[in-house]
Amino acid sequence: FWQHCLDRFSKELTPQQFNTWIKPLKAEGDEEGVRLLAPNRFVQQWVKDKFLSRIQQLAETQLGRPVNIEVVLGQPEVRPASAAAESKAFAPAKPAREGHSGLNPAFNFANFVTGKANQLARAAAMQVAENPGSAYNPLFVYGGVGLGKTHLIQAIGNLVLEHNRHAKISYIHAERYVSDVVRAYQHKSFNDFKRYYHSLDLLLIDDIQFFAGKSRTQEEFFYAFNALIEAQKQVIITCDTYPKEMQGIEDRLVSRFGWGLTVAIEPPELEMRVAILLKKAEGETIALGEDVAFFIAKQIQSNVRELEGALKRVVAYSRFTGQPITVDLAKEALKDLLAVQTRQISIENIQKTVADYYKIKVAEMYSKKRSRVVARPRQMAMALAKELTQLSLPDIGDAFGGRDHTTVLHACRRIEELRNQDPTLSRDFAVLMQTLRG
Numbered sequence: 001f002w003q004h005c006l007d008r009f010s011k012e013l014t015p016q017q018f019n020t021w022i023k024p025l026k027a028e029g030d031e032e033g034v035r036l037l038a039p040n041r042f043v044q045q046w047v048k049d050k051f052l053s054r055i056q057q058l059a060e061t062q063l064g065r066p067v068n069i070e071v072v073l074g075q076p077e078v079r080p081a082s083a084a085a086e087s088k089a090f091a092p093a094k095p096a097r098e099g100h101s102g103l104n105p106a107f108n109f110a111n112f113v114t115g116k117a118n119q120l121a122r123a124a125a126m127q128v129a130e131n132p133g134s135a136y137n138p139l140f141v142y143g144g145v146g147l148g149k150t151h152l153i154q155a156i157g158n159l160v161l162e163h164n165r166h167a168k169i170s171y172i173h174a175e176r177y178v179s180d181v182v183r184a185y186q187h188k189s190f191n192d193f194k195r196y197y198h199s200l201d202l203l204l205i206d207d208i209q210f211f212a213g214k215s216r217t218q219e220e221f222f223y224a225f226n227a228l229i230e231a232q233k234q235v236i237i238t239c240d241t242y243p244k245e246m247q248g249i250e251d252r253l254v255s256r257f258g259w260g261l262t263v264a265i266e267p268p269e270l271e272m273r274v275a276i277l278l279k280k281a282e283g284e285t286i287a288l289g290e291d292v293a294f295f296i297a298k299q300i301q302s303n304v305r306e307l308e309g310a311l312k313r314v315v316a317y318s319r320f321t322g323q324p325i326t327v328d329l330a331k332e333a334l335k336d337l338l339a340v341q342t343r344q345i346s347i348e349n350i351q352k353t354v355a356d357y358y359k360i361k362v363a364e365m366y367s368k369k370r371s372r373v374v375a376r377p378r379q380m381a382m383a384l385a386k387e388l389t390q391l392s393l394p395d396i397g398d399a400f401g402g403r404d405h406t407t408v409l410h411a412c413r414r415i416e417e418l419r420n421q422d423p424t425l426s427r428d429f430a431v432l433m434q435t436l437r438g
């Protein structure tokens with residue numbers, strides 16, 4: 001959470017304020033709460049007076065529960081690494097103690113907004129949460145960054161835990177799992193490792209693409225996976241791609257990932273982005289008008305995380321200037337962000353990216369050819385140009401070999417239609433959008 005605070009403050013404060021007051025702080029925390037260690041009394045007092053309430057607020061939204069935060073004087077506690085290592089040969093990722101599942105209670109179904117983009121994934125997740133081990137096993141959720149994969153699978157974990165306080169659940173990011181394997185290696189404690197992972201009721205592994213190329217991790221995971229599935233314990237996996245497109249993952253794992261159910265989360269459409277903004281605002285009792293929500297949602301199309309980031313920026317801006325949240329204020333608050341977005345994407349860039357994607361020549365973007373192989377990518381590029389640049393329809397037509405603006409309009413409508421009907425095209429669109437946005 002502290003990293004999150006740092007990120008927020010670095011945006012909300014001037015660099016000088018940030019470097020003077022916030023950066024020198026070190027965070028230490030446990031179940032009881034968080035201690036912020038200040039290097040001297042002066043910083044301690046100033047942070048207490050000026051920033052503590054904002055930190056508190058950030059912590060609570062981030063962690064989804066009240067947090068006790070103290071600002072104290074001091075240096076972080078240095079634990080002698082060797083002593084710690086000896087006393088505990090293998091420290092499992094999260095001991096399977098109650099309440100120590102690695103789950104963040106802030107991620108639940110109630111605050112997960114549903115729309116076409118995630119309907120299926122959510123329904124599957126619900127099923128699995130209601131019948132862990134017997135509905136779909138494994139459940140494999142894939143989609144681009146910031147689209148809600150972590151939120152959704154943690155919601156499953158939290159619901160299972162709610163139904164059964166004693167369920168042994170482990171939510172773990174794949175990178176963390178990799179380092180557990182490394183640690184087990186160093187301490188020759190694979191037996192402990194196995195005992196822990198093979199005895200879970202529910203294992204949630206996030207961002208499994210991080211297993212790529214790590215063969216020992218994949219081998220251990222293969223055993224854990226088999227043991228759990230055989231015992232009808234639930235396994236849930238997320239990834240940034242469809243299983244078959246994963247690189248550097250053994251075939252035997254890839255094929256097993258398809259044993260249960262594989263569901264995608266797509267980027268949300270406009271109305272859903274608005275709904276998400278309104279939901280977030282409601283959760284944090286922020287007065288956000290629908291007009292402002294629409295404005296932000298129209299500007300930020302890439303993913304939900306960035307959408308949230310934009311909202312937070314607007315809210316912070318309104319707090320610091322003491323003005324209510326209006327479209328004008330949002331425009332002002334997001335100015336830099338929007339400038340960056342539009343500046344970088346040129347129509348040439350779009351044409352080249354789309355041509356590469358469909359493996360046609362860039363020249364075919366402005367040629368007169370009408371065969372479908374080139375016509376569809378051309379329409380796609382026009383629709384993307386409309387979406388991503390400030391150019392008018394006639395301008396776009398010009399850039400595509402002097403086509404009429406009605407042709408461009410038709411292309412935009414057609415792509416819009418197809419995005420609703422044709423999952424492949426809708427995915428192509430999303431991928432291209434993400435690529436172009438970087």
Ligand code: ADP
Nearest residue numbers: 111112113145146147148149150151276304305
């Ligand atoms: P991913 O794991 O796919 O990268 P996250 O689950 O971390 O994405 O989601 C990014 C942020 O967006 C989180 O704060 C999450 O709560 C929020 N979010 C994503 N999808 C939704 C949704 N459908 N409803 C509400 N919040 C969402």
Ligand code: MG
Nearest residue numbers: 149150206207
């Ligand atoms: Mg994630």
